[in-house]
Amino acid sequence: MELSTSILLTIALAPLVGCLLAGFLGKQIGRVGAHSVTILGLLISCGLSFYVLYQITAGGAPVYNHNIYTWFEIGKYTATVGFLIDRLTAMMMVVVTFVSLLVHVYTIGYMADDDGYQRFFSYISLFTFSMLMLVMSNNFLQLFFGWEAVGLVSYLLIGFWYKRPTAIFANLKAFIVNRVGDFGFLLGIAAILYFLGTLDYATAFSSAPTLVGKTLTLTQNTHWDAATVICILLFIGAMGKSAQVPLHVWLPDSMEGPTPISALIHAATMVTAGIFMVARMSPLYELSETALSFVLVIGATGALFTGLIGIVQNDIKRVVAYSTLSQLGYMTVALGVSAYAGAVFHLMTHAFFKALLFLGAGSVIIAMHHEQDMRYMGGLRKYMPITWITMWIGALALCGVPFFSGFYSKDSIIDAVHESHRWGSGYAYFCVVVGAFVTATYTFRQMYMTFHGKERFKVVEHHGHHDAHGHDDHHDDHGHHEPGVLSHPPKESPWVVTVPLILLAIPSLFVGFFTVQPVLFGNWFGGAVHVNEANNVLGEMGKEFDGSLAMALHGFTQLPFLLVLAAFIITTYIYLFNPSVADKIKSALKPIWVILDRKYWVDDIYFAIFARGGVKLGRMFWKGGDAAVIDGVLIDGSASTIQRIASAVRRVQSGYLYHYAFAMILGLILLLGGYWLVGQ
DSSP: OOOOHHHHHHHHHHHHHHHHHHHHSHHHHHHHHHHHHHHHHHHHHHHHHHHHHHHHHTSOOOOEEEEEEEEEEETTEEEEEEEEESHHHHHHHHHHHHHHHHHHHHHHHHTTTOTTHHHHHHHHHHHHHHHHHHHHBSBHHHHHHHHHHHHHHHHHHHTSSTTOHHHHHHHHHHHHHHHHHHHHHHHHHHHHHHHHOOOBHHHHHHTGGGGTTOEEEEETTEEEEHHHHHHHHHHHHHHHHTTOTTSOTHHHHGGGSOHHHHHIIIIISGGGHHHHHHHHTHHHHTTOHHHHHHHHHHHHHHHHHHHHHHTTOOBHHHHHHHHHHHHHHHHHHHHHTTOHHHHHHHHHHHHHHHHHHHHHHHHHHHHTTTOOBGGGOOOGGGTOHHHHHHHHHHHHHHHTOTTSHHHHHHHHHHHHHHHOOSTTHHHHHHHHHHHHHHHHHHHHHHHHHHHSSSOOOEEOTTOSOOOTTOGGGTTSTTOSSOTTEESSOOOOOOHHHHHHHHHHHHHHHHHHHHHHIIIIISOTTGGGSOOOGGGOHHHHHHTTOOOHHHHHHHHTTSHHHHHHHHHHHHHHIIIIIOTHHHHHHHHHTHHHHHHHHTGGGHHHHHIIIIIHHHHHHHHHIIIIIIIIIIIIIIIHHHHHHHHHHHHHHHTTOOOOHHHHHHHHHHHHHHHHHHHHHHHO
C-alpha cells in the first residue's frame, strides 16, 4: 500500500499552520491558544510520522518519491516541490517531530512568564516545518530551501531576547558563520546541476557514476576531480550547519537563546541536518576517497578538541553545547569511514539523550532563578529528584556506558574507525578513543558540580523580587541578582517540564538496545544509503555481532569503557571528596587551561581578521572611494569647480558705474583691435 500524499502534506504543513496562527493571531488567541494550536499541529505531525515509519518498515509500503508541485521549467531544468520518503527520511521525521513535540510542551513551563510567549511558539513551529521540508525533500532546491529556512529561524530564536546585546551578537555570529558554509553548499548544488544536469535526487544518484573521470578545469594546469569538488563543497555546507571545525564557533554562543531552543536546534534537529545530508548523498561521496578522508579528519578534530574545551566551562549550558560539538564530530567521523548507518544511528540516539540533558539543564536553571554558573550550585539532588535521575540517565548515555543507548551508537563508530583503512583513520581512531575519556570527564564534572557535594548557594528569604521561575531576570545577562543568592529554596520543576524529561529518558535508556542490530547490521536503510563493497566497514563488523546483550557485556572489557571508568574515578575523587584538587590541577596546567579557556583563540583570530578586517576594509572603501573619489572629486569636486568659476565671474558685477564704463571702453578697444587684425 503506497503512502498517501495528503498524509505527507499534513505532516509538513500542520506545524506551519500552528506557526501562522500563533504568530499572526497571538494577541487574539492568547497564551493558551498559542501553545494549544502549535502543540496540536505537532501532535498530528508526530503521530502521522510514526504511522509513516510503521508503514515503511512493517506495513510493506514502497519508497514514496513523487513531485507534488512544479515551480518552474526553464529548458531542460525543472524546479519542483516533492517528497522522498524512505527509511532514512521516516526515521528523521520521527526524531524531529517527537523531540519538537516534547520541547513545545516543556516550553509552557520554561517560558511561563516571558513577554514573547506567543512569538516563541510561532518560531519553534516554523523551525519544525523548515526541518521537515529539509528531510522530506526529493530534490536539491527544496533541500536548500529547508536548509536556509532552519538557518533563518535559528537566527530569530538565538536572538529571541533581543534586548540582550550578547544575544544579538550570538545570532549575528550564527547567521554569518552559516553564510560561509551555505556559500559552499550552494556552489556544490550548482556543480551538481552543471555536471549531472538535474536537481532531482533519484536522477542525480543514478547518473552519479558518470562523474568518474570528469574534471573541473580552473586553469590550464589545475584539473580537479568533479566528484571530489562536489562532495567537499556540499560538506562545507554541512560544516556550517553541523558546526564542524573551523565553522564551529557559532554554536556555543547560541546558548544565549532560551533553553528549549538549545534542545531543539543544538541537539536533535538543525545541527544534525548536515549529517543527514551527507548520508543522503552517500552515492556521491562513495565516488571520492579524498572527500571522505577530508570529512574524516575534520570530524575527528572536532570530536576531540571541542570536547576538551567543555572541561573548563562553568556555565551548565555551555558544557552541554561543547559536548554537542564533540558528538557531531563522532557522527562526522562515521560518515568519513563510510559507516553512514552508524552516523545516522548516533544522530538518533544522541537526539534523545542530548535533548534530555539540555532540558534537564533548563530545569536546573528554572530552580536556580536563572543562575547558570555551576560554581553556585551543588547538592540539588534532594530538591529535584526527577531532574537528577533523568539527567544521570542522559549523562550515562552520553558517556557510552554499556546498555545505555549512547553506548551502542558511539562504540559502533569507534569500532568502525578501527576497522577502516582509509587515509586519516589512524588519527581519527586516536581522537575518538581519547574523546571517550574527555566526554566522561566533563559530563561527570557537570553532574557532580550541579547535583552532588555541598550546597554552594544561599537562600535569603525575600531577597529582591523573584517569582517561582525567576523570569523577571531574563532580560538581564544571567539576571541582576547576586550570584548564588536565592529568594527561596530550589524546587522540582512543574510537570510540563518533568514529563518531557521522563519521556526522553526512556529512549535514552532503551532505544539503542532494541535497534542496534537492524539499523547497523541488518541493512535497515536499504537503498536509502549506498556503500561500496570495499568500504563496507559495518558489514565486516556485522560478522562478529552476537546481539545487543553480548555487545554490551563485551563493552565492559573494551578500551573506551575503561577510559570512561577512569574518568569516573578521577572526577568522583575530585568533586565529591577533595574539591581543592581541581584548583591545584588548574594552576599546575595553567598554560593548557588558558588555551582551552580561550578556545584555541579561534574566535579571536576570526574577530581580528574577518570582523575587524571587514570593518577596516569597509572604512578604507568609504574614505578612499566614497569620500575621496565619489564625494570629493565627482560630486563635491564638480560643485566646487562651478562655485570657483561663479565667484570669479561674480566679481565683474560690482555695481560701480566707473567699473562698467571701464569695461565698455576696454571691450571697445578689444573689438576695434580684433577688426584691425582681421583687416590685416
